[in-house]
Amino acid sequence: xxxxxxxxxxxxxxxxxxIVDALNLFLRHFIANPAMVSTGYRAxxxxxxxxxxxxxxxxxIDTQHPSRVVVVWESGGSARKRNLFKExxxxxxxxxLNRYYEDDIPDTAENxxxxxxxxxxxxxxxxxxxxxxxxxxxxxxxxYICRYKFPDRRKVILSSDxxxxxxxxxxxxxxxxxxKRYVLPEDVFxxxxxxxxxxxxxxxxxxxxxxxxxxxxxxxxxxxxxRFPQLAxxxxxxxxxxxxxxxxxxxxxxxxxKIFQRIVDGEEILLRNWQLMYLDTQNLSGNQVKRxxxxxxxxxxxxxxxxxxxxxVKEGISSFDADRFFTVCRTYLRD
Numbered sequence: 033x034x035x036x037x038x039x040x041x042x043x044x045x046x047x048x049x050x051i052v053d054a055l056n057l058f059l060r061h062f063i064a065n066p067a068m069v070s071t072g073y074r075a076x077x078x079x080x081x082x083x084x085x086x087x088x089x090x091x092x093i094d095t096q097h098p099s100r101v102v103v104v105w106e107s108g109g110s111a112r113k114r115n116l117f118k119e120x121x122x123x124x125x126x127x128x129l130n131r132y133y134e135d136d137i138p139d140t141a142e143n144x145x146x147x148x149x150x151x152x153x154x155x156x157x158x159x160x161x162x163x164x165x166x167x168x169x170x171x172x173x174x175x176y177i178c179r180y181k182f183p184d185r186r187k188v189i190l191s192s193d194x195x196x197x198x199x200x201x202x203x204x205x206x207x208x209x210x211x212k213r214y215v216l217p218e219d220v221f222x223x224x225x226x227x228x229x230x231x232x233x234x235x236x237x238x239x240x241x242x243x244x245x246x247x248x249x250x251x252x253x254x255x256x257x258x259r260f261p262q263l264a265x266x267x268x269x270x271x272x273x274x275x276x277x278x279x280x281x282x283x284x285x286x287x288x289x290k291i292f293q294r295i296v297d298g299e300e301i302l303l304r305n306w307q308l309m310y311l312d313t314q315n316l317s318g319n320q321v322k323r324x325x326x327x328x329x330x331x332x333x334x335x336x337x338x339x340x341x342x343x344x345v346k347e348g349i350s351s352f353d354a355d356r357f358f359t360v361c362r363t364y365l366r367d
Contacts, residue, residue: 046186047097047098047099047186047364047366048096048097048098048099048185048186048187048188049098049099049100049101049102049182049185049186049187049188049367050092050093050096050098050100050101050102050187050188050190051101051102051104051174051177051178051187051188051189051190052089052101052102052103052104052189052190052191053104053170053171053174053189053190053191053193053196054085054103054104054105054106054151054162054170055105055106055170056170056191056192056193057085057088057089057190057191057209058081058085058147058148058151059081060084060192060209060210061080061081061083061084061085061088062078062080062081062084062144062147064080064084065080065081065083065084066080067079067080067082067083067084067349067351067352068080068351069347069348069349070348070349070350070351071348071350072346072347072348074146074347074348075348077143078143078147079147079347079348079349079351081144081147081148081151082147082150082151082154082347082349082352083349083351083352085151086151086154086352086357087352088190088209089101089103089160089190089357090353090356090357090360090361092188092190092207093360093361093364093365094360094364096188097364098188098364098365099364099365099366099367100161100365100366100367101160101161101361101365102161102162102163102177102328103155103160103161103162103163104162104163104164104170104173104174104177105148105152105162105163105164105170106169106170107164107165107166107167107168107169107170108166108167109121109167109169110167110168110169110172110315111167111168112168112315112316112317113169113308113315116304116307116308117245117304117308119244120243120244120245120308121243121244122244150343150347150349153343154340154343154344156334157334157335157336157337157339157340157343158335158340158357158358158361158362158365159333159334159335159361159362159365160333160361160365161327161328161331161333162327163177163324163327163328164327165320165323165324165327166320167320168315168316168317168320169315171193171195171196171311172311172312172315172316173316173324174189174191174196174199174311175196175199175310175311175312176311176312176313176316176321176324177324177328178199178204178311179199179311179312180313181324181325181328183203184203185203186203186204187203187204187205188204188205188206188207188214189204189205189206189207190206190207190209191206191207191208191209192208192209192210192211194235195235195309195311196311197215197220197228197231198228198229198231198232198235198309198310198311199228199311200215200216200217200220200228200231201217201228201229202217221264224253224257225253225254225256225257225263225264226253226256226257226263226264227263227264227265227266229268230263230264230268230269232306232309232310232311233263233269233270233271233273233274233306234253234256234263235305235309236271236302236305236306236309237251237256237271237274237295237302237305238251238252238253238256239251239305240309243308245305245308245309246301247301247305248291248294248295248298248301248302249294250290250291250294251291251294251295255291259281259289259291259292260274260277262277270306271302271303271305271306272303274295274302275295275296275299275302278291278292278293278295278296279292279296282296333365333366333367335358335361335362337355337358340354340358341354
């Protein structure tokens with residue numbers, strides 16, 4: 033498996049790489065943005081996912097001035113993670129319909145797929161790098177890109193997913209479009225009491241209800257920060273380190289906090305949780321790594337303003353400033 037760092041990305045540059053968790057951004061606008069198709073056979077159908085996605089992207093390019101945008105699309109989930117834990121992400125709540133629409137709502141799945149396909153087509157016309165790798169999660173792809181393709185470049189990850197907090201460092205920040213704010217390493221420490229490089233270890237103990245991953249009973253971030261202060265240090269602390277420390281604190285007479293015994297007894301769960309949550313190469317096959325590398329290394333930006341305009345007219349999307357979007361992409365995107 034290609035886990036070696038990309039020597040071509042070691043040159044430091046002032047312009048960041050913008051990495052987009054595409055489905056995360058799309059669903060936020062698909063659910064809430066009231067924009068509609070104005071003309072054509074789809075007139076009156078929702079188009080908020082397209083308009084909101086592109087507007088958010090345009091704003092961030094215009095404010096961050098990245099030299100490259102990498103949009104990573106979800107491909108149906110990770111077979112490896114489901115094989116590791118069959119209940120992973122089970123029983124997810126169905127997506128909510130846009131709250132602005134009343135009774136005459138088109139088939140949600142068909143409309144959603146059309147909006148995503150439209151975004152993909154439009155991004156190809158403005159020089160934006162898109163990555164889609166089958167049978168793995170966008171989270172793992174983004175983790176690999178950050179750790180191995182652009183390790184020494186400044187990076188902004190566009191997502192509301194807290195899983196990316198483990199990637200935060202001096203060169204990497206997260207922009208949360210829901211909170212409309214940047215998340216920095218010091219923010220994670222202030223909120224959770226652990227350093228970003230130990231966030232995944234802490235989360236493996238706490239679990240993640242949103243992904244249906246159970247943790248250790250009675251364990252939360254505040255408890256961890258109190259009982260295991262090493263998680264707030266500059267040292268990288270593994271799950272096995274926490275288990276060993278918990279073992280040393282167990283009272284042979286059964287007195288004292290029960291958290292230590294629970295952690296020791298939950299060793300198998302904790303090691304599984306860490307493997308599910310840690311963003312690196314363990315949940316990617318060698319072929320998937322090669323496909324990610326190929327999509328990044330062989331990308332050559334192409335721009336076609338007339339085709340962009342024609343596509344928007346054909347799809348009946350008028351509530352979007354395509355001229356400004358194209359100009360911003362042409363101005364800043366160079367890689």
